[in-house]
Amino acid sequence: MADLRSTAPTFDLRSDTVTRPSVAMRRAMAEAIVGDDVFGDDPTVNALEARVAAMFGHEAALFAPSGTMANQIALQLVVPPGGELLAGGDAHVLVYEMGAAAVVGGISSRTWGSVGADLDPAQIGAMVRKPGGYTVATRAIAVEQTHNLGGGGVVPLPTLQALRATVDKHRADQHEIALHCDGARIWHAHVADGVPLDTYGRLFDTISVCLSKGLGAPVGSLVIGSAERIDRARIIRKRMGGGMRQAGILAAAADYALTHNITRLAEDHERAQRVAVALAKYGVVDPTQVRTNLVLVDLSGTRLDAASFVARAAAQDVHIAAMLPHLARVVTHLDVDDNALDQAITVLTGILAQEA
Secondary structure (H helix, E strand, O other), X not given: OOOOOOOOOOEEOOOOOOOOOOHHHHHHHHOOOOOOHHHOOOXXXXXXXXXHHHHOOOOEEEEXXXXXXXXXXXXXXXXXXXXXXXXXXXXXXXXXXXXXXHHOOOOEEEEEOOOOOOOOHHHHHHHOOOOOOXXXXXXXEEEEOOEOOOOOEOOOHHHHHHHXXXXXXXXXXXXXXXXXXXXXXXXXXXXXXXXXXXXXXXXXXXXXXXXXXXXXXXXXXXXXXXXXXXXXXXXXXXXXXXXXXOOHHHHHHHHHHHHHOOOOHHHHHHHHHHHHHHHHOOOOOOHHHOOOOEEEEEOOOOOOOHHHXXXXXXXOOEEXXXXXXXXXXXXXXXXXXXXXXXXXXXXXXXXXXXXX
């Protein structure tokens, strides 16, 4: 099969979503057995959902077009309209999902300090509001694994276990509350810390996972939970316009990604560390904080802002992302090999050297 991958920037490190399907992945897509998924008749989708549910030790899963939709479906499953969600101030579900929790789900939200993956379970537990009186009851806590604006930080397993204990304590007091994981890059946490996926799965009532971040699938995320919740999730997905027909073509790519591209994430982590070490000499990165494939470049101590840094890199065909006014992001992924990374490092360090 000819390589039909589209033209893209030579050195594209804006995100791990920019990857293009390999020839082998395209072959799997072309050969997928399909049906109508809205009717539940697509065998490739059904097999993917069963596989992912089992990986995380849950009863069921639902294939969705995007991570945002998967997150918002999961939140609607555990937070009724008017209920409250607790999340970090820099959480993807609140910062990068266009206000969907409020607009689509009618969900109220309250945040703890923006500290990325560094969570304080006691602080979060103290924020929980019980039903009664004139306050909005907390119905769910959401955490992000790995954490995007936390530079790909990994929430430690003991921290998550402490959050689970907090939720269970409130449940014992007849308070209906759930723990959700935005696990778009949970695969990276699994590889970085060696925590089994089903260990993560047992800690959460609902989980969203993404197949197009890091794993290389072109489209697709899944909502994971109990059979009862996933039955309701199908209705919510349809209501939100996410019902797809012969989606097995996309599910085949996702299945290929799960089979071939999880363990190789360690290569992306190693390359991200190379970037971090190279940039550290300019005081813009702390390599000890780079655990996975995201490198946040803090330019606040330089004469550069993120927009100018990104523009100057792009002029040399190295593409990175501006996240905040003085914060840029470099992301390693399966389409960036060692040669491409060397070129990117040369360009980025050259720009920083000029401003030193």
